[in-house]
Amino acid sequence: MSTAPVNLKTTLWGIFWACLSTSLGGTTVVFTRMIIEDTEPLSLTAIRYGGAAIILLGFMVAKIRLPIFARKDLVALTLIGAVMFAAFPFFMATALADTTAARGGLLFATMPLITMSMAALFGVERLTPLKVVAVLTAIFGTMIALGENVEDIAPHALRGDMYMFLGMLCASSFNVFSGKYLVRYGNLPVMIFTMLIGVSVLFILAMIIENPFSGSLEFDLTGWFIVFLLTVPGGALMMFSWGQALQRITPTQAAITVGLNPVTAIFLAAWLLFEPITARVVIGFFLIFAAILLANYRQRRTVAVPARD
Numbered sequence: 001m002s003t004a005p006v007n008l009k010t011t012l013w014g015i016f017w018a019c020l021s022t023s024l025g026g027t028t029v030v031f032t033r034m035i036i037e038d039t040e041p042l043s044l045t046a047i048r049y050g051g052a053a054i055i056l057l058g059f060m061v062a063k064i065r066l067p068i069f070a071r072k073d074l075v076a077l078t079l080i081g082a083v084m085f086a087a088f089p090f091f092m093a094t095a096l097a098d099t100t101a102a103r104g105g106l107l108f109a110t111m112p113l114i115t116m117s118m119a120a121l122f123g124v125e126r127l128t129p130l131k132v133v134a135v136l137t138a139i140f141g142t143m144i145a146l147g148e149n150v151e152d153i154a155p156h157a158l159r160g161d162m163y164m165f166l167g168m169l170c171a172s173s174f175n176v177f178s179g180k181y182l183v184r185y186g187n188l189p190v191m192i193f194t195m196l197i198g199v200s201v202l203f204i205l206a207m208i209i210e211n212p213f214s215g216s217l218e219f220d221l222t223g224w225f226i227v228f229l230l231t232v233p234g235g236a237l238m239m240f241s242w243g244q245a246l247q248r249i250t251p252t253q254a255a256i257t258v259g260l261n262p263v264t265a266i267f268l269a270a271w272l273l274f275e276p277i278t279a280r281v282v283i284g285f286f287l288i289f290a291a292i293l294l295a296n297y298r299q300r301r302t303v304a305v306p307a308r309d
Helices: 004-038 041-063 071-095 101-109 111-121 129-146 157-177 179-185 187-209 221-246 251-272 279-302
Strands: none
Touching (some): 004 251, 041 071, 041 187, 071 179, 071 187, 101 157, 157 179, 179 187, 251 279
């Protein structure tokens, strides 16, 4: 009886941090689309995640002792970092040069379902009939949303949608294969190490392919402010908040809040980019959100909430 208030308080704080993280994730979709035409994807993502990694590293050094990674884990973490923090942000930035922020946000919201399907494929998680229905519901909702004619504002939207889907595959790979390392070393150390690996890959590729010091990063004051928003609230704070959420609630509970990502992206894009909020987009969102609820319904009834401060 005495632990119930603690559990409730912990759960509410966990939901708060998860909602903050996913809402910030929706803003990054819009801000990336606002600035991507003035830069190049490798350069932008390198400076964004590089700045976020430095902020988180400073916080970690001040708060906890640096862990020592086992040599056998370094190769796996390096590969995971390259996929999550090099391939994923590159595909996402490239996608948003072509597709709309609303479509990008909706595809982002399918990540928990892609993660679930990938986990089942590799034997990490069992795919139940209810989860199959959830995946099919999400596919149907995505098809409805992406069937919208947006040639006037995004003539190459389908190409952008394909890149966004590849980005979601990369992020889902991180979710599936990083679990044991997060348990072994902690969320923040693994996040920072993999971010630094990804940023290093992005920077090397940017130096070879793009012009980060002679054109790719030449912004006006507004542009640098958007970079700041992508780096600090949309990078460091977003990832810190997600880590705080996972310390207080289960991944299943946190995954449900991903529905806030497209909501934020859709309304912010309508305000800043004048993207229309159409019936197809709204129907697609509700079907994808319903799919997330379906996929997690049984687990929400059986998994106990951890009481950790």
